[in-house]
Amino acid sequence: MSPTDLAVQEKQASAHRQRVVNDFSIQVATVNGSGSQTANMVLLRSVLLMGVPVSGKNMFPSNIAGLPTWYTIRASKRHYIARKKEVDFLVAMNPETAKEDVLTLEPGSAVVYDEPLKLNALRTDLVFYPVPFDKLVAAVCPDAKLRRLVKNMIYPGVLAKILGLDPKLMEQALGKQLGKKAKAVVLNAAALKAGWDYAEATFTKQDPFFIEPMNETAGKILIEGNAAAAIGCMMAGVTVVAWYPITPSSSLCESLISYMKKYRIDKATGKATFAIVQAEDEIASLGMVIGASWAGARSMTATAGPGISLMGEFAGLAYYAETPAVIFDVQRVGPSTGLPTRTAQGDLIQAAFLSHGDTKHIMIIPSSVEECYTMAQEAFELAEQFQTPVFVMMDLDLGMNNWMSDAFTYPTTPINRGKLLTEAKLKELGSWGRYTDVDGDGIPYRTIPGDHMPPYFARGSGHNAKGQYSERPDDYVENMDRLNRKFETARTHVPKPVVQNNPKAKVGFIAFGTSHYATEESRDQLREETKVETSYFRLRAYPFTDDLVTFIDAHDRIYVIEQNRDAQMRQLMKLELSPERQTKLRSVLHYNGLPIDARSITDDVLAQEGYEVTKKTSRVPGAGMTGGE
Amino acid sequence: MATPVKVNRIGLEPQVYKGSKTTLCAGCGHNAISERIIDAFYEMGVDPRQVVKLSGIGCSSKSPAYFLGGSHGFNAVHGRMPSVGTGAMLANNKLIAIGVSGDGDTGAIGIGQFVHLMRRNLPIIYIIEDNGCYGLTKGQFSPTADLGSKLKTGIVNDLPPIDTCALAIELGATFVARSFSGDKKQLLSLLKAALAHRGTVMLDVISPCVTFNDHEGSTKSYAYVKDHDDPLEEVSFVPFFEDITVDYEPGSTQEVTMHDGSKLYLKKIEEDYDATDKINALRRLHETARRGEFATGIIYIEPDRDDFLTQLNIVDEPLATLPLERVRPGKEALDEIMEGLR
Numbered sequence: 001m002s003p004t005d006l007a008v009q010e011k012q013a014s015a016h017r018q019r020v021v022n023d024f025s026i027q028v029a030t031v032n033g034s035g036s037q038t039a040n041m042v043l044l045r046s047v048l049l050m051g052v053p054v055s056g057k058n059m060f061p062s063n064i065a066g067l068p069t070w071y072t073i074r075a076s077k078r079h080y081i082a083r084k085k086e087v088d089f090l091v092a093m094n095p096e097t098a099k100e101d102v103l104t105l106e107p108g109s110a111v112v113y114d115e116p117l118k119l120n121a122l123r124t125d126l127v128f129y130p131v132p133f134d135k136l137v138a139a140v141c142p143d144a145k146l147r148r149l150v151k152n153m154i155y156p157g158v159l160a161k162i163l164g165l166d167p168k169l170m171e172q173a174l175g176k177q178l179g180k181k182a183k184a185v186v187l188n189a190a191a192l193k194a195g196w197d198y199a200e201a202t203f204t205k206q207d208p209f210f211i212e213p214m215n216e217t218a219g220k221i222l223i224e225g226n227a228a229a230a231i232g233c234m235m236a237g238v239t240v241v242a243w244y245p246i247t248p249s250s251s252l253c254e255s256l257i258s259y260m261k262k263y264r265i266d267k268a269t270g271k272a273t274f275a276i277v278q279a280e281d282e283i284a285s286l287g288m289v290i291g292a293s294w295a296g297a298r299s300m301t302a303t304a305g306p307g308i309s310l311m312g313e314f315a316g317l318a319y320y321a322e323t324p325a326v327i328f329d330v331q332r333v334g335p336s337t338g339l340p341t342r343t344a345q346g347d348l349i350q351a352a353f354l355s356h357g358d359t360k361h362i363m364i365i366p367s368s369v370e371e372c373y374t375m376a377q378e379a380f381e382l383a384e385q386f387q388t389p390v391f392v393m394m395d396l397d398l399g400m401n402n403w404m405s406d407a408f409t410y411p412t413t414p415i416n417r418g419k420l421l422t423e424a425k426l427k428e429l430g431s432w433g434r435y436t437d438v439d440g441d442g443i444p445y446r447t448i449p450g451d452h453m454p455p456y457f458a459r460g461s462g463h464n465a466k467g468q469y470s471e472r473p474d475d476y477v478e479n480m481d482r483l484n485r486k487f488e489t490a491r492t493h494v495p496k497p498v499v500q501n502n503p504k505a506k507v508g509f510i511a512f513g514t515s516h517y518a519t520e521e522s523r524d525q526l527r528e529e530t531k532v533e534t535s536y537f538r539l540r541a542y543p544f545t546d547d548l549v550t551f552i553d554a555h556d557r558i559y560v561i562e563q564n565r566d567a568q569m570r571q572l573m574k575l576e577l578s579p580e581r582q583t584k585l586r587s588v589l590h591y592n593g594l595p596i597d598a599r600s601i602t603d604d605v606l607a608q609e610g611y612e613v614t615k616k617t618s619r620v621p622g623a624g625m626t627g628g629e
Numbered sequence: 630m631a632t633p634v635k636v637n638r639i640g641l642e643p644q645v646y647k648g649s650k651t652t653l654c655a656g657c658g659h660n661a662i663s664e665r666i667i668d669a670f671y672e673m674g675v676d677p678r679q680v681v682k683l684s685g686i687g688c689s690s691k692s693p694a695y696f697l698g699g700s701h702g703f704n705a706v707h708g709r710m711p712s713v714g715t716g717a718m719l720a721n722n723k724l725i726a727i728g729v730s731g732d733g734d735t736g737a738i739g740i741g742q743f744v745h746l747m748r749r750n751l752p753i754i755y756i757i758e759d760n761g762c763y764g765l766t767k768g769q770f771s772p773t774a775d776l777g778s779k780l781k782t783g784i785v786n787d788l789p790p791i792d793t794c795a796l797a798i799e800l801g802a803t804f805v806a807r808s809f810s811g812d813k814k815q816l817l818s819l820l821k822a823a824l825a826h827r828g829t830v831m832l833d834v835i836s837p838c839v840t841f842n843d844h845e846g847s848t849k850s851y852a853y854v855k856d857h858d859d860p861l862e863e864v865s866f867v868p869f870f871e872d873i874t875v876d877y878e879p880g881s882t883q884e885v886t887m888h889d890g891s892k893l894y895l896k897k898i899e900e901d902y903d904a905t906d907k908i909n910a911l912r913r914l915h916e917t918a919r920r921g922e923f924a925t926g927i928i929y930i931e932p933d934r935d936d937f938l939t940q941l942n943i944v945d946e947p948l949a950t951l952p953l954e955r956v957r958p959g960k961e962a963l964d965e966i967m968e969g970l971r
Contacts, residue, residue, distance in 0.1 A: 221970035231966060237956035239948035240719045242712075259966070263958040271944040273955050275719040280745040284712040287705070287742070291716025294703055295681070295724065296949030298956075299716065313706050321703075407967040410960040414953055449681045449701035450721050450947065457682075457694055459704035469694070 020208045022052045022077040024088035028155065029101050031094050033065025035149035038177055038188075040071040041402070043156045045173035046165050047075050048222060048404060051214040055081035056402045057595055062247070062340040068097045075211060078524075081404065082517035083397075083595040089163075089209055091155050092119060093133070102126070110207035112158055127207040129199070131158055136198055140190040153188040157195020162203065163211045167196055221407050225398035226302075228369040229328060230256035231408065232376025233300060234264065237415050238326075240299040241276040242288035244307060247340045248396035249330035252302040282307035286314040286325065293324040294458060296448035298380050298415075302328035305347050306337065308354065315389055316355025317460040319483070322435070322446070324383035324418070326376075327351075328392045330399040333593045342593030343396035345513055348568040351391045352542055358480060362490050363391045363542040367516040369403045371540075377411060378495060384418035386490050387446060395563070397514045397595040421445040421453050434458075434467035435479060442486030487543060494541035499551060505533040507609070508555035510548075512539040512569065514595060515561045521598035522605070530606065542572060552581045559605055561588040563596050638674035638870055646671045648695040658810030658836030659689055659758045663696045665813065666727070666756075669820035670697060673868060680725045681717050685710040685739060688765050689731035689758035689836075697727075708739025711746035714753050715937075721947035722938045725824070726753040733763045736772035736791045743793075747800035747829060749937040754823045754830045757793055758810075760838035761849035768841030775921075779846030793833050794928050795914045798907060803828035803931040805910070807923060809854050810836040815925065818864040822927070825868065827888035828936045835923060848921070859917050861926040862904070863896040887932055895927055904930050 026043070030036035040056065047054040052075050061067040074084050086106050092098040092113040099122060102111060107125040115130040137151040153174075160170050171189055178185050229252050233241075243253040257276055264273045279285040285301040292299035303311070308329055318325045331347045333339035351363055362382055366375045375392055383390040425445065426432055434456040435444050444465075447453035456467040464475040465482075511519040516538055526532040537551045552558055560570040567587040574582050588604045590596040607613045636642055646667045651660050670677070677699035684690035686707035693702045705713040714728050735743045735757050746755065761774040770778075773793065774786040797805045804826045808816045816834065823830040835854050837843050843850045848857075862883070867873050869890035875882075877894065883904060885893040895904055903909055910929040917924040944951070 219971070221967055223970050231963070235957055235963070237951075237953060239951065239956060240716060242716065263962045264956070266944050266955070269944060271942050273944055273948065273951055275938075275941050275943055275948060277715070277719065277941075279712065280741060283709060284715075284742055284745065287709045287712025288716035288719065290705075291683075291703070291713035291718075292720040292949075293716070294713070295717040295720035296947075297716075297720035299720070314709065317706050407971075408963060410963050411957070415957070447701070448949065449717065450679055450724055450949075452678045455678070455699060455701040457702040457704065460706060461704065 018208060019210060020088070021210045021212050022075050022214060024209045025072055025074040025084045025086070026089040026091065026159070027087040027101070028071045028073070028091040029094045029097050030069055030071070030152060031065075031096075032060055032063060032067055032069040034152055036069065036071065036093070036152045039152040039156050040073065041177050042153070042170065042173045042192075043159060044073050044402060045176060045222060046156070046160065046170045047073065047211055048217050048220065049169040049173060050165060050211055051217050052211055053077065053079045053081065053216050054404060057083055057397065058401060059594065060341050068094050077214060077216070079216070080517065080521045080598070082521055083597045085597040085599050089159075089207070091159065092117065093152065093155065108208070110162075110209060112155060112162070129158065129162065129203055131155070131195070131198060136194045137191065140194045141187060146187065150187055150191045153191035154195035157192040158199045160192070161196045161199035162205060162207070163209060165211055166213075167192070217404065219407060220404050222402045222404055223369050224251065224400055224402055225366070225369045225372040225394055226252035226330065226400060227255040228372035228405075228408070229376045229392070229394065229399075230259055232373040233326075233380075234259050235411050236298065236377040236380040238298045238300055238380065239274050240289070240292035240297040241274065241301070242279045242285040242292075242299070243276075243301050244279050244282045244285050244303065246282070246304045246307050248332050248400045249302040249304050249307075249328060252328055252330060252399065282310040283314060286311040286318070286327070289325045289327075290314060290318050290323045293383070294321075294448070296451070298384070299324070300326035300328065300380070302330065304330050304332045305334045305350070308347055308350055312355050315361065316357060316359050318389045319355065319359045319361065320460055321458045322387040322444070323458070324387055325389040326379045326383050326392065327389055328394060331393065331395040333591075339593045341396070343514070343563065343595055344591060344593065345393070345395055345515070345563040346565075346568065346591070348393065348564070349566075349571060351393060352572055360487060361389050361391055362386065362494060363393050364495055365393045365512045365540055366398065367513055367538060367540075369398070369405045370408060372398065373408045375495065381416055382490070382493065385416060385493070386443060386486060387418060388486070393513065395514055419443055419445045420451075421447045423453075426453065433465045435463060435482070436465040437482050437485065441489040442482050442484070443489065491543045491545060494543065494545065496545055497540055497547050497551075498538040499547060500536040501551075501554065502533050502535045505535040506556040507532065507605070508535045508537060508551055508558045509561060510537045510539055510551070510558060510569075511561040513563075515563060515590075518596045518598045518601055519561055522601035525598055525602045526605065529602070530611065532606070532609065539569070544573065544576060548573065549577070549581065552577070552584055556584065557586060558584050559586050559588050559608070561596070561601060563590050565589060565591045637671050639676060641671070641674075641677075643667070643671050645677060645699055646697055648693070648698040651695045652691065653688055654840050656839040657688070658760065658834070658838070659692050660695070661810040661813070662756065662758055662816070662834055662836055663692050665816045665820055666696045668817055669824060673821055673824045674870070675725060675824060679723060680727065681714070683710045683714045683717070683726060683728040685730050685734040687731040687734045687763065688838075689729055690734055692729050692758065693727075708734050708737070709742055710734070711739070711742040711755070715746065715749070715751055718751055718753065718938065719941075719943075720949040722943060722945075723947055728753055728755045730755065730757050731771070732757060732759045732761060732773040732793075733771040735793060740772075740791070744796070744800055747797045747802040747831065750801060750803055750828045750934060751937040752827050752829070754820075754832065757831075757833045758836040759793070759833050759849070760836050760842050761847070762838055762842045764838045764841055768838070775848040778848040779844075781841060781844055792914060792918060794831065795911055797831035798910055798929045802831040802929075803934050804830040804927075805929040806831070806927045807833045807835070807925045809858055809923070809925060810834055811851065811855065812858065812925070815860065815864055818866045819927070821868065822864070822866045822887065822891070822893050825866070825887035825889045825891035826932065828931075828934060854923065857922040859922040859924050860898055861902050861913065861924055861928065862898055864926055865894040865896065867892045867894070885930055885932060893927070893930070904928065
């Protein structure tokens with residue numbers, strides 16, 4: 001590309017655009033296994049260190065090396081951390097997708113690309129910054145074998161110069177990312193500098209995008225939801241963990257292993273205050289959890305949809321024999337193998353009723369990494385208090401992406417192990433039956449092996465209030481009704497929704513999990529663009545609390561926003577609502593595997609509200625690849 | 630003066646070790662096994678309050694209700710008892726686990742969990758009450774049915790059997806034995822030795838199904854098993870708490886010291902048999918199977934290998950009851966983690 005070309009483009013591209021400060025998204029298109037994740041994290045953390053609210057989302061293939069992957073970084077002075085559908089700044093490193101990536105950009109966007117790809121020939125309405133990455137990396141990395149990995153550390157340097165990131169902060173971010181690997185730090189720092197120097201010597205700024213220092217991120221941390229949940233489990237005093245590797249939940253247990261090895265080894269003996277077992281499959285994982293919980297341990301597993309399907313029979317056993325179990329479901333796209341590395345909220349109905357017969361389970365639904373941490377702890381409390389499985393419904397977006405958050409606070413309350421029979425309680429009761437409801441809340445007292453209290457024979461077959469085998473119709477009904485009573489008690493103990501009631505609003509939004517961020521942003525868009533006021537009910541648990549009915553009654557129309565095709569949460573609601581209330585419910589559904597974005601919600605709601613909506617594009621940048629299996 | 634009540638070394642009466650009344654068929658081999666379990670736990674002076682009884686689904690899996698009524702029990706789902714037992718032992722390493730399975734529960738639906746249980750060498754006594762058929766669903770073949778064995782209906786089994794003992798040895802179990810529900814003496818010795826072992830005990834007990842698999846043409850009938858029982862050795866067990874010395878001719882008997890100091894004496898019937906030699910054990914199993922016989926007794930034993938809980942380096946106290954201060958790291962730990970994420 002000649003300097004004249006640049007000048008021509010400058011006129012076209014920047015003429016219609018104002019300076020855009022701290023409010024745009026960067027998409028990096030690379031090949032997985034090329035070290036780009038480290039580079040992206042350095043970029044992300046640099047923006048955070050600049051004091052600018054930021055989020056990062058990885059869209060990666062189900063593959064280890066060689067396939068296209070996209071990473072989106074969104075800087076937002078208004079704290080919008082949902083995915084933004086439009087890409088403002090593209091870094092095109094992958095020859096395979098570069099052309100399509102460039103063609104889907106909005107006019108006025110900017111592109112840093114690998115020079116030999118000659119992408120500037122494709123469009124005249126973009127700003128192009130060609131960088132000869134191979135030449136630059138050769139100069140800073142003498143070892144040819146390492147060049148493939150180091151090459152990707154050049155683009156953060158280039159972007160830093162173009163966007164105005166502080167190179168000192170970028171070096172700090174690099175240090176954080178690479179830790180004690182001194183040799184790697186030196187090599188990558190040289191690559192960062194090479195990128196910066198090249199940009200400084202070669203480019204004049206033509207795009208409108210700038211990062212300027214703010215003071216919005218002091219004390220904030222960056223963490224993946226899976227790691228946050230792991231910390232929560234450790235603080236909850238988990239002692240037995242059984243798991244089977246599956247994307248996107250593996251890193252939950254892997255983080256847990258590393259935290260536990262560091263913080264849960266007895267100083268005096270050097271021995272572990274925990275057992276973590278990689279089981280032979282998800283069936284065995286839950287079996288071990290049930291055995292451990294039955295024997296009194298705080299126990300958990302983590303999995304994704306296919307694992308949940310396999311756990312069905314055991315989930316019913318835990319429900320019916322009444323053993324606690326904490327099950328993290330980091331949801332991915334189904335059905336079947338589906339899109340293993342893409343996000344969804346598609347396991348709701350499956351988890352709510354997992355197993356045959358009349359079975360139903362408690363689900364709690366974190367929206368943020370902070371809630372992954374706190375709800376992990378709540379899950380153990382609920383599981384032990386209600387002696388039943390508790391599903392923590394996360395998703396890939398929450399579990400595997402890095403999120404900005406306030407630092408987590410140390411738990412202030414001791415743990416509650418629920419109704420364990422004691423000598424004193426037994427004396428007070430006179431007699432004890434394992435499944436006898438003595439308090440009227442449906443929750444019986446339990447004993448655990450080795451506690452030298454009266455034993456019982458736990459079983460998945462029919463049993464009476466004393467825990468004896470029984471096929472008697474009255475015993476069966478009495479027990480099932482008590483289990484129902486227990487579920488009703490849970491309704492008043494699960495996490496309450498977070499409700500923002502707007503007295504001017506006729507429209508109410510119900511969202512949960514990671515849909516929260518796009519929902520909040522969409523509410524702002526609706527208010528600012530079309531003066532549509534909304535109330536917002538952020539659901540956090542199943543069974544639903546009474547607040548749901550109150551919220552529905554206060555509004556004319558309710559949009560249930562969810563990331564699945566079949567409106568699963570709305571269906572769960574309909575099971576409990578009167579026909580009049582059911583008719584108020586509408587759906588906003590997003591299920592293409594990418595995290596939900598505000599514009600999609602806004603457009604969908606406006607269309608259903610009777611507004612004219614022009615669909616801008618059906619193509620989603622960085623959507624994914626075909627073939628390659 | 631009343632006659633003194635018979636008690637064991639921890640002062641408990643035999644009655645304490647009994648369970649509820651069996652609901653299995655009269656003459657079922659499983660009932661004989663339950664009785665030997667009661668005897669063994671009584672004679673070894675095991676505290677029933679420390680025992681967990683585990684099972685899957687099937688006739689065999691009902692039997693834990695019929696022994697050790699003073700112990701906790703868990704009748705889990707079909708073929709998945711090993712994982713439940715594993716979880717229980719992880720939670721509390723002071724428990725003594727006895728799992729009862731059947732040949733279908735182990736060899737068919739549960740073969741996956743069985744395989745991995747054997748690999749882990751979890752401390753558990755795993756008993757297969759092996760009758761070669763599904764009793765509770767009226768007599769279909771199970772995977773341990775021998776080639777050529779005939780059902781009551783005349784159907785002949787044309788698939789090779791799974792030899793659970795050979796499989797267990799191959800996979801790493803450290804105490805593998807086979808017995809016959811009708812051989813009271815051998816079975817009792819094996820069960821007592823099993824209680825002295827720390828690691829996985831895999832005990833396959835041929836236990837004829839009187840209702841569906843006790844006819845001519847079946848290789849798991851009482852008559853057939855009696856005729857084809859091929860004991861490898863005479864098993865004598867001397868628990869650590871009994872001061873008995875056994876004299877034997879050098880070379881005639883193999884002496885094995887168990888984890889708790891108990892002694893196992895294996896008086897050789899077949900001269901060259903060495904129960905600590907894995908390859909030899911597998912060869913012998915194949916040879917006897919080829920002859921249509923059952924090699925019984927201790928087939929393989931490895932008393933010293935670390936069990937699963939030792940390998941996991943778990944603290945000495947049960948994980949289940951560790952106090953809060955030992956399972957919740959202090960605030961400084963959380964602060965350190967948070968600092969690392971800024």
